[in-house]
Structure formats: structure tokens, C-alpha cells
Amino acid sequence: MKDNLYKYILGIADNSLILGQRMGSLTGHGPSLETDIACTNISLDLFGQVRSYYQYAAKIAGDGRTEDDIAMLRKEREYVNVLLVEQPNTDFAYTMARQFLFDVYHLLLLNELQKSKDLTLSAIASKSIKEVSYHQRFSSDWIKRLGDGTDLSHQKMQDAIDALWAYTDELFHQTQADKVMVKEGVGVDVTKLKETYYKQVNEVLEEATLNIPESKYFQKGGKEGIHTEHMGYLLSDLQYMQRTYPNMEW
Amino acid sequence: MSEEQIKNLEAQFEARIARDEKIEAKDWMPEKYRQTHIRQMSQHAHSEIVGMLPEGNWITRAPSLRRKVALLAKVQDEAGHGLYLYSACETLGISRDELYDQLHSGKAKYSSIFNYPTVTWADMGAIGWLVDGAAIINQVPLCNTSYGPYARAMVRVCKEESFHQRQGYEIMIKLANGTPEQKEMAQDALNRWWWPSLMMLGPTDAESIHTEQSMKWKLKRKSNDELRQQFIDQTVPQADLIGLTIPDPDLKWNEEKGSYDFGEINWDEFWQVVKGHGPCNKERMNARVGAWERGEWVRDAAMAYAEKQQQKKEKQVV
Ligand SMILES: [Fe+2]
Ligand SMILES: [Fe+2]
Ligand SMILES: [Fe+2]
Numbered sequence: 001m002k003d004n005l006y007k008y009i010l011g012i013a014d015n016s017l018i019l020g021q022r023m024g025s026l027t028g029h030g031p032s033l034e035t036d037i038a039c040t041n042i043s044l045d046l047f048g049q050v051r052s053y054y055q056y057a058a059k060i061a062g063d064g065r066t067e068d069d070i071a072m073l074r075k076e077r078e079y080v081n082v083l084l085v086e087q088p089n090t091d092f093a094y095t096m097a098r099q100f101l102f103d104v105y106h107l108l109l110l111n112e113l114q115k116s117k118d119l120t121l122s123a124i125a126s127k128s129i130k131e132v133s134y135h136q137r138f139s140s141d142w143i144k145r146l147g148d149g150t151d152l153s154h155q156k157m158q159d160a161i162d163a164l165w166a167y168t169d170e171l172f173h174q175t176q177a178d179k180v181m182v183k184e185g186v187g188v189d190v191t192k193l194k195e196t197y198y199k200q201v202n203e204v205l206e207e208a209t210l211n212i213p214e215s216k217y218f219q220k221g222g223k224e225g226i227h228t229e230h231m232g233y234l235l236s237d238l239q240y241m242q243r244t245y246p247n248m249e250w
Numbered sequence: 251m252s253e254e255q256i257k258n259l260e261a262q263f264e265a266r267i268a269r270d271e272k273i274e275a276k277d278w279m280p281e282k283y284r285q286t287h288i289r290q291m292s293q294h295a296h297s298e299i300v301g302m303l304p305e306g307n308w309i310t311r312a313p314s315l316r317r318k319v320a321l322l323a324k325v326q327d328e329a330g331h332g333l334y335l336y337s338a339c340e341t342l343g344i345s346r347d348e349l350y351d352q353l354h355s356g357k358a359k360y361s362s363i364f365n366y367p368t369v370t371w372a373d374m375g376a377i378g379w380l381v382d383g384a385a386i387i388n389q390v391p392l393c394n395t396s397y398g399p400y401a402r403a404m405v406r407v408c409k410e411e412s413f414h415q416r417q418g419y420e421i422m423i424k425l426a427n428g429t430p431e432q433k434e435m436a437q438d439a440l441n442r443w444w445w446p447s448l449m450m451l452g453p454t455d456a457e458s459i460h461t462e463q464s465m466k467w468k469l470k471r472k473s474n475d476e477l478r479q480q481f482i483d484q485t486v487p488q489a490d491l492i493g494l495t496i497p498d499p500d501l502k503w504n505e506e507k508g509s510y511d512f513g514e515i516n517w518d519e520f521w522q523v524v525k526g527h528g529p530c531n532k533e534r535m536n537a538r539v540g541a542w543e544r545g546e547w548v549r550d551a552a553m554a555y556a557e558k559q560q561q562k563k564e565k566q567v568v
Contacts, residue, residue, distance in 0.1 A: 024309040024318070027325050028302040029537065031545025033333055036302075040326040043309075047319050054315070068314045092548045148558060149551025156547070234310075241313035241371055248429055250313040250371070250421075 013053035020046030147208025378418015
């Protein structure tokens with residue numbers, strides 16, 4: 001139970017960690033001051049949530065590791081985020097598409113996680129819902145603006161959605177730990193979120209005058225710790241200080 | 251308006267300021283007042299925005315989650331400061347796009363301090379402690395400046411800057427009390443940021459232009475040299491307290507004047523950086539101009555979308 005709970009927490013937290021890292025690197029480089037503020041804020045919210053999850057994971061693990069050890073000192077194969085969130089900040093269309101495709105899932109997940117028998121997880125979920133609703137509104141608005149903006153923006157947003165679509169299916173895969181936690185009434189059965197997810201995503205894409213990708217080929221691996229080639233570089237930044245100066249307080 | 255009438259208005263205007271009344275956007279103001287304010291306020295706004303870059307450089311590499319969250323919040327605050335200051339500046343009848351053009355073409359300046367590189371984590375501490383610290387010394391008097399929108403923006407900005415200053419100092423405390431490696435990192439950051447921070451308070455009074463007029467309009471209440479002295483007197487004990495050494499062999503308490511004597515500032519370096527030849531001037535401008543250019547299609551799309559939505563609404567009304 002303890003081991004599965006620990007793994008389950010990481011399965012949720014790692015997504016926010018990696019996406020927060022991606023969004024945090026945009027600060028100061030976005031298309032406008034307003035989007036810079038919003039992207040920084042999304043990153044800030046995600047890292048705030050991450051701290052609560054890892055603090056709890058550290059308590060569950062009970063082996064003296066801290067939230068930072070868990071966040072920054074694992075091997076790449078031990079990170080269990082979905083491949084979607086580690087995709088690079090190719091351009092603003094990719095950034096917003098990635099955010100949107102994750103936000104819709106994230107909000108559905110948190111809504112269910114609120115009902116978890118695990119009171120810590122349900123409290124974190126309740127606390128995060130307001131933030132994530134805002135993220136989803138922000139990213140959905142940009143899907144519409146870029147999709148239904150100019151010809152150029154439409155094309156760029158369509159390209160981004162087409163490219164990232166392959167990473168959506170993995171959101172609904174279950175690991176062994178997930179299955180055990182669902183049975184215990186602690187975890188969310190993500191397979192049940194899939195239909196609503198695609199329905200909500202498709203509605204926004206339609207409103208944005210974008211085509212819903214038809215490809216049935218999907219990528220997976222993140223949840224088992226097998227990542228894309230982007231991941232190592234992201235971790236080099238994330239872990240730089242902890243690796244260079246081990247066992248210090250900051 | 252006749253010359254006489256203008257003189258009259260100007261006299262009334264100066265009298266209002268002398269009585270400590272606030273000037274508001276819709277009030278009549280001399281053209282020089284407007285231009286001087288646009289220059290100073292936009293320079294301040296640009297500094298906030300360019301200032302996001304050296305600190306943004308460490309967001310992905312912050313050593314702990316707590317520090318990462320605090321750094322993100324700080325950089326977000328700086329963006330917010332930029333936003334209020336641009337808005338305050340817009341009340342003077344210039345658009346944000348025009349202000350950006352001035353920054354991107356090099357016509358407008360921003361604080362030279364941001365042309366130095368952030369090479370270690372300790373630089374996040376040193377910037378908060380020293381750079382935000384010097385900014386506060388510059389800006390607190392502006393909370394009572396004569397132009398209402400600027401004064402009100404400054405009240406809000408200063409509150410947040412003092413929070414940044416404490417947060418930066420706290421990073422330094424932690425490093426100074428840490429391992430020898432951490433302490434060395436802190437000392438090295440102080441060594442690199444000390445002199446540029448002193449320069450940040452502006453050229454020495456003998457070489458400073460615009461000061462007299464600015465004093466009258468309460469855009470400036472103390473001279474650069476007075477502000478610098480205040481900064482040094484405030485900061486030296488803070489360094490002493492955490493066992494860091496100010497990199498100035500001539501620094502000495504002067505009992506008689508009740509303040510520190512300090513060594514000569516390298517003004518050649520100051521002017522070199524101001525003129526665009528500091529270590530990171532080109533990187534900073536490339537980052538800003540690059541972000542702006544890469545973002546053009548995004549801003550165009552947002553505009554096109556807003557127009558389409560507007561048209562839809564109008565059709566519905568018909
Ligand atoms: Fe600021
Ligand atoms: Fe400032
Ligand atoms: Fe600040």
C-alpha cells in the first residue's frame with residue numbers, strides 16, 4: 001500500500017513538475033507582457049502544487065528524503081510524467097496546445113481526486129482546482145484565438161495540435177500502482193475520464209475552427225519512465241544545483 | 251494660447267506642485283514635464299522588463315522547490331511592475347507599442363545593472379539584496395512625486411521591492427552560513443555585484459544632468475551621491491552581519507561625518523555599459539527584440555480574433 005501510494009503521488013506530481021519547468025523557462029521571452037505574466041503564473045501554481053505532493057510523498061516514503069530530493073535527485077528512468085508535458089516550447093502555439101491538452105485532463109483528474117479517500121490528496125486537489133480552472137480558461141482562449149485568428153496562426157496551431165495529439169492517449173493509461181490505488185478508493189480511474197476529455201477538447205478545437213486529428217497512432221512510455229530525448233536536457237537544468245552541490249541547504 | 255497665457259498656466263502649475271498637489275493625466279502640463287515623465291517612467295518600465303532576464307536565467311536551475319517558487323513569484327512581480335509603469339506612462343499620451351519601439355531601437359535606456367550576467371545561484375541573492383535594495387532607495391522618494399499615476403504606481407512597486415530585497419538577503423544569509431563552497435559563492439557574487447550596484451544610483455552629481463528641474467518636480471528628492479551614501483551606509487552593516495566582505499579596500503567608517511568613506515568608482519566602466527558595451531547589452535536586447543518579433547504573429551492573431559468576435563456580436567444585435 002505504502003509503495004503504491006508513493007508511486008501514485010509521483011504519477012500526479014511529476015506531470016506538474018515537468019510542465020512547470022517548461023513554462024518557467026518562457027519567462028521574459030513570450031509574445032507579450034500579459035502572456036509572460038500568465039505563463040509565469042501557471043508555472044508558479046504548478047510548482048506550488050508539486051511541493052504539496054512531494055512533501056506528502058516524502059512523508060509516505062519515510063526514508064529521510066525531502067521534497068527536493070524527490071524532485072531533483074531521481075534518475076531519468078524514475079520520473080513517471082507523461083510524454084506530453086516534456087515536449088519542448090517549440091513556439092507559442094505548441095506551448096499553448098501542450099498546456100490545453102494537459103489542462104483539460106488535469107481539471108478532470110482533480111475533480112475526481114477531490115473525492116479520494118486519502119484526505120491529503122483530496123485536500124491538495126481541492127486547493128488546486130481553482131488554479132487549474134484558470135489555466136484551462138487561459139489555454140482554451142489561446143487555442144481559439146490562434147485557431148480562429150489569422151491564416152498563419154491557424155496553420156501553426158493546427159500543426160501543434162497534430163503533433164501533440166499522439167501524446168494524449170497516454171494520459172488515460174494505468175500503471176500497476178494506479179490500479180491498486182483505484183481499488184483502494186484513493187486513486188482516480190483515469191480510463192473513465194477519456195470520453196469526457198476528448199469531448200471537451202474537441203468542442204474547443206471546433207470552436208477554434210481546427211481539425212480534430214484522426215490519427216490513431218499514439219506514443220507512450222513516460223508513465224513507465226521511458227521518456228523522449230528531450231527529457232535528459234530538461235533534467236540537467238532541473239538537477240544542476242543539487243547534483244553539483246550535493247547535501248547542502250539553500 | 252498666447253505666450254502670456256502659457257506663462258500663466260506654467261506658474262499655476264509650478265505653484266500646485268510646490269503646494270504638494272498631485273498632477274493628474276487630464277490636467278494641463280508643460281510639454282517638458284510630459285516628456286521628462288515619459289522618459290523617466292518608460293526607462294523605469296523597461297528596466298523592470300529587461301530585469302526579468304538575468305533572474306529568469308535561473309528559474310529552471312533554482313536549487314530547491316521553495317527557491318524556485320520564490321524566484322518565479324519575484325520575476326512575475328517585476329513583470330507586474332512593468333505593466334503598471336507602462337500603463338502609468340500611457341496616461342501621458344504615448345502607446346505601449348511606441349515605448350517598446352524606443353526600447354528596441356536603443357533610443358530608450360534601461361538600468362545598466364541588468365547588462366551584467368548571472369553566473370551562479372548566489373547572483374539571485376545578490377540581485378535581490380543589492381539591486382532591489384538600491385532600487386528601493388531610488389524609488390521610495392518617488393512615492394511622493396508630483397505626477398499622480400507615477401506616485402501611486404511607486405507605492406505598490408516599493409512594497410514589493412522591499413519584499414524582494416529581504417528575500418535576496420535571506421538567500422545570502424543561507425549561503426553565508428552554509429558550507430565553505432556556498433560561502434565562497436556568496437562572496438564572489440557580492441564581489442561582482444557591489445560596484446555595479448553603486449553605479450546604479452547614477453553618475454556622480456558633478457556629471458549628472460536634469461537634476462535641478464527634476465528636484466522641482468519631485469522626480470528626484472536627493473542627489474545621486476546622497477542616495478549612494480545612503481545605500482552604502484545601509485548595506486555595509488548587513489554584509490558585516492553575515493560575515494561577507496565588501497570588495498572595497500578603502501571602505502572605512504568616518505566617525506566625524508557619521509557615514510562610510512568609500513573607494514573610487516570606475517566611471518569608465520559605467521559609461522561603457524551605458525553606451526551599450528557591457529557584458530550582456532547585446533544579449534538583453536536580442537532577447538527582448540527576439541521575443542517581440544517571434545510574438546508578432548501571436549499578437550496579430552489575437553487582434554484578428556478580437557475583431558471577428560466583435561463583428562459576430564454586432565451581427566447578433568442586428
Ligand atoms: Fe520591480
Ligand atoms: Fe524597479
Ligand atoms: Fe524587484
